[in-house]
Structure formats: structure tokens, C-alpha cells
Amino acid sequence: MLILGIESSCDETAAAVVENGERILSSIVASQVLTHEKYGGVVPELASREHLRRIVPVVDEALKKANVSLAEIEAVAVTEGPGLIGSLLVGLVYGKAVALSLGKPLVGVNHLEGHIHAVMLENKMALATGRTTEQARTPAVTLVVSGGHTVLYHVDSAPNTALAAPLFTYRRLGQTRDDAAGEAFDKVAKLLALGYPGGPVIDSLARFGNSSAVEFGRIKMKGNQLDFSFSGLKTAALYRVRGTALAAEAEQRRAWRKSAGRATADEVRVHCSQATLDLVAGFQNAVVADLVERTLAAAARERVETIFVSGGVACNSLLRERFGEAGRRNRLSVFFPPPSLSTDNAAMIAAAGYHKLRRGERADASLTAHASLPLGV
Ligand code: KG4
Ligand code: ZN
DSSP states (O other): OEEEEEEOSSSEEEEEEEETTTEEEEEEEEEOHHHHGGGTSOOHHHHHHHHHHHHHHHHHHHHHHHTOOGGGOOEEEEEEESSOHHHHHHHHHHHHHHHHHHTOOEEEEEHHHHHHHHHHHHHHHHHHTTSOOOOOOSSEEEEEESSSOEEEEEEEEEOOTTTTSOEEEEEEEEEBSSOOHHHHHHHHHHHTTOOSSHHHHHHHHHTTSOGGGSOOOOOOOSSOTTOBOOHHHHHHHHHHHTTSHHHHHHHHHHHHHHHHOSOOHHHHHHTOOHHHHHHHHHHHHHHHHHHHHHHHHHHHHHTOSEEEEESGGGGOHHHHHHHHHHHHHHTOEEEOOOHHHHSSOSHHHHHHHHHHHHTTOOOOTTOOOOSSOOOOO
């Protein structure tokens, strides 16, 4: 089954063609970083307009790269939420129009379900090409960690013999009560004038800092220990900067960035003192330690041996390293998608949509977008 996937929930316009939910024929992502970077965050109105401008060429490019015509597409899977409503509507209405005009099945996909399936999609491709022999099996605990979400799920699948497609079930174990982890990276980078998005630049700069020079302490949670909270860390970073030499340095960097335009992480580093590098290293270390600790606690509580990690922050090198070590230490299998499938993309939407379509799920013309859309129970 050739599925056209469409994703436009935030600031990437994406389309992909995926065969049988397991082979990516094309995956095109048009990033809006240049549009939003001067604001240090996504501006919803600008995002919708960019999606409108890009959706048709992005879908065309995905078809062209996959070497298939629209007539050969057998179904359309489109993100229905959660996300920015104006952004979601662009992809959703376009996907709906394509499916209705071709008379092909349409299915709506939860964006978070897409991130979870990115892990299994990558694993299927790695198995098929001999890059791994280890199967990403459920039950698993999944951490979806991005600029919009930080949430832990228990994921399971019951084989559905009648329809030859497994039925996936999701149970939410915990989630952030305030900022998402990626949002905290972006806000700290904005505070220090390091660039946008903040995650990748902090990841690069932190390698040159001493994380134990700046202690952030552990994040304490009342109630559900599988919930997250990152706004305190962000405020702690603010207190370490406000009224100090680091604030003056950040203002100098802001002025330099304004005149220099786009800069690489190496160029930014030249404009950072050791104290700034230590601060970002300490901050990153605190975020990563918290993410790993709560995910391991979830795996222990749920008695599962498999962990999936997905979403933009899953690109973080320290996070990958720490999960790798923790997996070996605790005899857990940890699976990550590659960076291209960790950040928002449409291949993951097509892969998640495939299972729904195989089970006979169909959306009709009433399919609409939802800014918030919980996944599972
Ligand atoms: O999944 P994604 O593309 O979009 C959302 O659904 O939010 O994630 C983007 C987020 C941004 O906050 C970005 O700063 C963060 O992922 N990110 C990273 C890294 N690469 C991207 N955070 C930490 N380290 C990275 N290497
Ligand atoms: Zn996402």
C-alpha cells in the first residue's frame, strides 16, 4: 500500500511516500526556521502562511522523488492534531482534497502517534537493510520529547489476525506540567542570544563547557513522579544570568548576531565565555538527567525491557549517550530514530496511518483539526 503522508502541525511543511508502513520512498521537509528565527520561537500566523506557500510544492516533490504519480497513491494519512490550528488546517484540508478528488481512503493521525511510529519505522528499515538484527518490540515505554511535547507512554500492540494489522494501544504515564524540554532549550538559548532553534546550538556548545561547574540540582515533582517540569530550570538559568557579566555578554552577542546574520555553532562559541559554556552544559545536563531518570523509572514501574525515544530533542547527543549507557547498565533495549525521523516529518505520519488503514479505519469529509488531541488513555 502506497501512502502519501502529510504533516503541518507546527513549523515544518512535510510530505512523504511510504510503502506498507515500512519503506520510505521519499520524505520531504520544508523548514520554516528562517521565518521564525528572528522571533526566537514559532509565530503561529506566519507558520500558517508559510504552510500555504509550501504545501503544494512539497507534496509534488515527495511524489517526484518517490517516482510515483498521484493516481498511484493508494491512501492519504494526514496529521489531525495536536498542534497549531492554522498550521494543521493547511495540511489537513489539502490532504482531504487530494483523497476526495482521487476517491482514495483518508485517515487522520495523531502527531504523537506519528513520533512513536517513527521509532518502529526506522527499526523496520534497519532490519530490512541489515543495519540491525534487534527488533523494536512492544510493550515499550516511549518518551516523546520535542519543542511542543514531553510525554511518556506505555505502548503495546495486540496482533489482530483477522485484519493482519496489529492494534496499537497507548497509555499516558506522565507529561510536562509546564514547558516542553525543547521549549526550555529554545528559551535558554534566546536568553543567552545563542540562536534559534536552541537545542542544536546548546548541544554543540555544551561539549566545551564543564557541566559540574554550574549545579542546577534535581527537579522535584509532587504527585506523579513520571510527570516533568522544566520551567524551574529555565528560571534558574535566568537568575544565574540576570544582573551578572553573563547578561552583558549576551547583549554583546545579540548585537553581533544582528549584524552577522546566520552563524554556525562554532562561530557562536567564539563569542562565548567559558562561564557561558559551563552554564549551557550544566543546563543541558540537568534536562537530560531528568528525562533519562523518569523514563527509566517508567520502564521499571511498567516492567518493560524496551524504551523508544522520539521527537526533536531525541537528536541531542548527550541524551543519546546517557540512554545508551543506562540501557547497557539496566539491560534495556533503547531505540532512537535517526535525526531526520526524530524531528517533525511526514514519513512517521504515513507509517502510523498504515496500521489504521489496514484495520479499516477511514476518515470522512468531516475530518477536522484539533489543537489539543490526547493520545490513548
Ligand atoms: O519534533 P520537533 O521538530 O518539533 C516539535 O514538535 O516541537 O522538535 C523541535 C525541538 C526544538 O525545541 C529544538 O530546539 C529541539 O527540538 N532540538 C534539540 C536538538 N535538536 C532539536 N534539542 C536538544 N538537542 C538537540 N540536538
Ligand atoms: Zn513533533
